[in-house]
Every structure is written in C-alpha cells, then in structure tokens.
Amino acid sequence: MASRPAPAPKRPSQLPASKPPCNTHPSAIIADKAQITGAHAVEIGENAVIHPWARIRAEGGKVSIGKNSMVYEGATVGTVDGGDVLIGDYVNIETGAVVEAKSVGDGSTVEVNAVIGKGAVLGKWCRVAPLERVEAGEELEDFTVVYGDGQRRVDKTTKEHAEVRELKKVGQEKVVQAMRTLTPNAMAKWAG
C-alpha cells in the first residue's frame, strides 16, 4: 500500500464559486470569514460592519446595506429566489437572524434568531425581539415592536422623542467605531 503523502500545507481560503459584484464603500468593514454569495449586486454602505460568518445571499436579487448598519455573525441576509433586500441605515441584524424582507427601514433592529419572511416591509425604528417571526409579505409600520410570541405594539418613546432617535444613532456609530478597532478588515477580498 502506498504510504500517504504528507498532509498539504493549509491553503488560503478560496473564494466561493460565485462572487457577486460588490460595491462596497471604502469605510465599510467586512470580516474575512463573512460569506457573500450570489450573482446579483451587493452594495455595502459607509461604515457598515459585516461580522465573520454573516451570510449575504444575493442569489434571488440584489442586497443593499445602508450606512452604519451591522450584520452580526450567523445572520443571513438576502433571498434565494425572492427579490431584492434593502437594509436601511443604522440597522442592526443580530446573530442568527434571517432577513428576507423587501426592505428594513432605518434604525431598525432585528434581534437574535428572528426570522423576517420574504417581501416583508419593516418601517423605521422597528424592533423585532429574539426568536420572533414576521411573516412573508407583512408590513410593519414605523416604530413597531414585535415581541413575546407575535404581539405587536408601538414604541412611543422613540416615536415621540426625537432625541432618543439621535442618541440611538450616536450609540450605533460608537459601536461601529469599536468594531473597527477589533475586526481586521478583509474588504480587499470582496471588493470589485
């Protein structure tokens, strides 16, 4: 029996077969282990942060991520067959969330492991609590909170006080700044 050859040295990670045309802002931070696949265009805005193992699937349509938005690890953004996904500015898509919505308004937060169905429309400053589901095609008004097993309510504090919204924006910018110091940027891998 022929002896086994020496194990090959570690190869650098190879790009997935279909690397989509990415239009990324130079100040965006994309981690090395993020996964961006698909054939449609991917647009990543200023200061956006894509964590390792976040998945952006531009297979069903283009994906666009706004300024200062963050896509955390394990989150999946984009549809396989459903159409474009537009993520607004200052949006947080937390760990494990699956977002196939047609659009997510500015300032919204989709929390851990939430599922947003195809074609749903989330207004601005919405909040979807962990493990919640927003069904396909559903429309959420601005300032809606989805929580506790499907209940909905309106976030009056954010709606009525503009300074709360400003503070949230500032907070988000700080988070992005903190990420910038911690995550090595592998944007070169995905640019162009």
Place this chain on the structure above:
Amino acid sequence: MSRPQAVTRRSAKSEYIETDTGNKISRRARIEGKQNIMLAGKSVVMAGAILRGDLHRKSDRPAEGGEKGGPITAINIGRASVISTDCTIRPPMRMSRGQMTFYPMRIGDNVFIGTGTHVSALSISSHVHVGANCVLSPFCVVKESCKILPDTVVPPHMVIPPGSVVAGRPARVIGEVGEGWGQGGGGEGEEYVEGGDLRALVRSIK
C-alpha cells in the same frame, strides 16, 4: 488556549481536536480570536459553535514601555462544560465612559449549553443547564444550579437567582430545582444528570 497534541500522520481525521488539558474542540467549530478564549479543561466545543474571542475590551491605557499587561481573556469557560452544536458565545457590550466596550464573559464548571443557543450573558455560574434554542441577552447573570428550559429568551440585565427554573419569553422564574439537582449520574456508563458532573459526558464525546 492550550496547544493541541501533535497528531500522528496515520490517524484518521477525527471530529474533535483534543488539547493537552483534555478540552475537545470540534474541527467545525468557528472560533474567532482563539488566543482570548480560556477553556479550563475537559470542556467540549461542538461543531458549528461560534465563539467570538475577538470581541474583547480594548484597554485605553498607553503602552507602558511597549509591554502589554498580559493577554486579555474575552471568554472564560470552566471545567467539564459542554457547548453544543450551533451555539453562539459572544461577550456582551455596552456603553461605558463614552465608549462601547466589550466585557469579559465567564462560564462556570459543569455548564451544559444546549444546541443553537445564543449566549451573551455576563456570567453563567456552575452546574447550570441551558436548554436548546435559548437566547441569553447581553449582561444577564445566571447564578449556580439553574435550569433554563428550551426556547427561553432571557432579557438583558436579568439576574437569575441560584437554583431557579426559568422559562418563557421573556424569561420568568417558574420554579426551583429540587434538592437532588445534579446528584447521581456522572459515574462511568451512566446517563448524565442535568446539572451534575459532566466529566463522563465529556469523556464519551468522540
């Protein structure tokens, strides 16, 4: 983290890498910042688990003569703890002194974390059993010998007192673990008991 043992050329590729302190880490685990993660010994990290050791507190202090004061531990996991498949362990972050900082996270001994759970707690004490698909939001604190039922969402900053059974969304204390929590089991060949000694379970994981 301790160094993995040298693998002989002829051995088949096993699922787990075993370190010299007895930790078993799956080859398919997704670990960022492994130098900031401490596994005390005989702990298991299963496939697909995401450990974010790269999210650590960045000290603002200027370097004292170019010397850094020791490695920063972002995640501290105790002995004989089990992190099941597809979990996410990430240190919690919050605004402190005008900056967003990450706080180091401590997980105690004999902690079982069920599959698919998201753990962002500040600390989890020993002998805790966390069910599958839970969400432990940032800065929650889980004290000793608790049981968290599957599909629970623990809201941020919640402190779960020792010995409680917690369930629901948002999580509520629904009962207390009995006197016999964690007793029995842990011996060779026996079924492991929730909250008990997980070393036998760790040994049986190949």
